[in-house]
Amino acid sequence: MASHEVTRATYRLWRMLADTVDETVDCDVTYATISRSTGLGRHTVELALMAMSTLDELPALRAHQEQLHHLDMSRLRAIESALAMADRAYFPELDARLTRYLTATRPNQPLPSPKAIRQRIKALLDELDASLATDEEDPELPSTTYSMKIHDNGTADLFARFDVPTAAAIDARVRALAKERKIGHAAAHALLLTGEDAGVKVHLNLYRAHDVAEAPVHLPRAGWLNPERAAEWLAKVSTVRDLDAAAETSTGAYQTPALLEALIEGRDGVCRYPGCSVAAQFCDNDHMLNHADGGTTSAGNLVNLCRHHHNLKTAGHIRYVLDAVTGHVIWLLPNGIWVEDLPEGPLAADSRRWVQTFVQRRDARNQRARQAAQARKRARDELLEQTRDTADEGGDAAGGGEDEGDVACPWSADLLTEPDTDPQAEGHAQEADGPDEPVGVGE
Numbered sequence: 512m513a514s515h516e517v518t519r520a521t522y523r524l525w526r527m528l529a530d531t532v533d534e535t536v537d538c539d540v541t542y543a544t545i546s547r548s549t550g551l552g553r554h555t556v557e558l559a560l561m562a563m564s565t566l567d568e569l570p571a572l573r574a575h576q577e578q579l580h581h582l583d584m585s586r587l588r589a590i591e592s593a594l595a596m597a598d599r600a601y602f603p604e605l606d607a608r609l610t611r612y613l614t615a616t617r618p619n620q621p622l623p624s625p626k627a628i629r630q631r632i633k634a635l636l637d638e639l640d641a642s643l644a645t646d647e648e649d650p651e652l653p654s655t656t657y658s659m660k661i662h663d664n665g666t667a668d669l670f671a672r673f674d675v676p677t678a679a680a681i682d683a684r685v686r687a688l689a690k691e692r693k694i695g696h697a698a699a700h701a702l703l704l705t706g707e708d709a710g711v712k713v714h715l716n717l718y719r720a721h722d723v724a725e726a727p728v729h730l731p732r733a734g735w736l737n738p739e740r741a742a743e744w745l746a747k748v749s750t751v752r753d754l755d756a757a758a759e760t761s762t763g764a765y766q767t768p769a770l771l772e773a774l775i776e777g778r779d780g781v782c783r784y785p786g787c788s789v790a791a792q793f794c795d796n797d798h799m800l801n802h803a804d805g806g807t808t809s810a811g812n813l814v815n816l817c818r819h820h821h822n823l824k825t826a827g828h829i830r831y832v833l834d835a836v837t838g839h840v841i842w843l844l845p846n847g848i849w850v851e852d853l854p855e856g857p858l859a860a861d862s863r864r865w866v867q868t869f870v871q872r873r874d875a876r877n878q879r880a881r882q883a884a885q886a887r888k889r890a891r892d893e894l895l896e897q898t899r900d901t902a903d904e905g906g907d908a909a910g911g912g913e914d915e916g917d918v919a920c921p922w923s924a925d926l927l928t929e930p931d932t933d934p935q936a937e938g939h940a941q942e943a944d945g946p947d948e949p950v951g952v953g954e
C-alpha cells in the first residue's frame with residue numbers, strides 16, 4: 512500500500528471521528544469513548560481531535576487536504592500546536608499562506624517536515640502579529656520552570672526551561688565538553704555547572720542574507736529569530752563570513768573546510784535522510800561519491816547525514832543522488848522505492864525566497880500595528896473627553912510594533928559567527944525528535 516493511501520485512510524478515520532463529536536457532551540467522555548473504540552491513548556485522541564478542529568478553522572487548507580490527503584497526522588498536529596497562540600483574526604491570512612506553502616508545484620514533491628512547518632508558522636505569526644512574541648513563553652522565566660525531583664534510588668532529575676536560542680547555546684556547550692572529555696552529557700552538565708570545568712571553546716553560526724536589507728536572522732535549531740532576539744544575538748557576533756565564496760569551493764582534501772561546512776549545514780538544516788530530524792551541526796559531511804573514488808569535497812558532493820544514516824549509506828543499504836543546483840536529494844531505498852528530500856536550512860531555495868519577501872511583509876505588519884495603536888489612542892482620547900475624566904492616565908495608548916524591526920545592523924555577509932557555542936562540526940548525532948520514516952514516497 513502506498514503511503515499516501517495510508518495517509519488518506521487515516522485522515523478519513525479522524526474526519527469521521529471528529530464529525531461524531533457531540534459538543535454538548537463533556538470532552539473527557541468523548542476522548543474516553545474514542546480511546547476505547549480505537550485502542551489509542553486518551554492523549555493521542557485529544558491531540559488528533561484538536562488538530563482536526565484547527566483544520567476546520569482553515570477552510571482553504573481543509574479543502575486542499577480533502578482533495579489530496581497530503582497532510583499526515585504529525586503535520587496536522589504541527590499546524591495545530593504552532594497556531595495555538597495565534598489570534599483568530601489572522602486565520603484567513605494564515606489559511607491562504609499555509610495553503611500556498613503546502614501546495615505541491617510538481618508531481619511527487621515532498622512536503623516540509625512537521626518541524627519545518629512549525630518554524631514557518633512561527634515566522635508567519637512573528638510577521639503578522641506584532642503583539643506576539645512567539646518564542647518567548649515568559650521573559651521572567653518564573654521559578655516553576657526550574658525544579659529538582661529526587662528519586663528513591665539515589666538519583667535526582669534537574670529540570671530547567673529556557674527560550675530555544677538559550678537552550679541551544681547551553682546544549683552546544685554541554686555536547687562539546689562531553690565529546691572532548693569523552694563523558695556523558697549529564698556529567699558534562701555537572702562539570703560546567705559546578706564550575707569544575709570551564710568547558711571548551713565552541714561557536715554558533717547565525718545566518719543572514721546579505722542582499723536583503725534588514726533580513727531576518729536564523730539560528731540553527733531555534734529557527735528564524737524575532738527582531739528583539741536577533742538583536743541580542745547579533746550583539747555577540749565576532750566574525751562575519753561570506754558564504755557565496757564557499758559555494759565555489761572544491762578541494763581534493765577529505766576534510767571539509769569550516770566555511771564549506773557552514774554552507775552545507777545552512778543548506779541542509781537537518782540530516783537529509785527523509786524524516787530524520789537530527790540537527791545538521793551534529794551530522795557528518797557525507798561524500799555522495801566517495802572521496803576514495805575521486806569524489807570532491809564540495810557543496811555539490813556533500814550532504815549532512817547523522818551517524819546512523821551515514822553508516823547505512825556507507826554499508827550500501829541506502830543510496831542517494833544530490834541535485835547540486837537545487838539541493839534536493841533523491842533516495843533509493845532497499846525496497847525499491849525512491850523518496851525525495853528537500854533541504855530545510857536557511858540557505859535552501861525555499862528559505863531564500865521567503866526571506867526576500869519577509870522584510871516587505873514585516874514592514875506592512877508594523878504599519879498595521881501602528882495604525883491599530885493610533886486607532887486605540889484616538890478611541891481612548893474620545894472616551895476621556897466624553898467622560899471628562901481629569902485623571903491623568905499618562906503615556907499613550909500604543910500597544911506594540913512601533914519600536915521593533917529597526918535594529919541597525921553593521922553586518923553585511925551571509926554568515927555570522929558567534930564565539931561561545933556550538934561544537935564545531937563533525938559532531939555525532941544523538942538526538943532525534945521524530946521518527947526516521949520516509950515521507951513523500953514516490954509512486
Ligand SMILES: [Zn+2]
Nearest residue numbers: 782787817820
Ligand atoms: Zn539521520
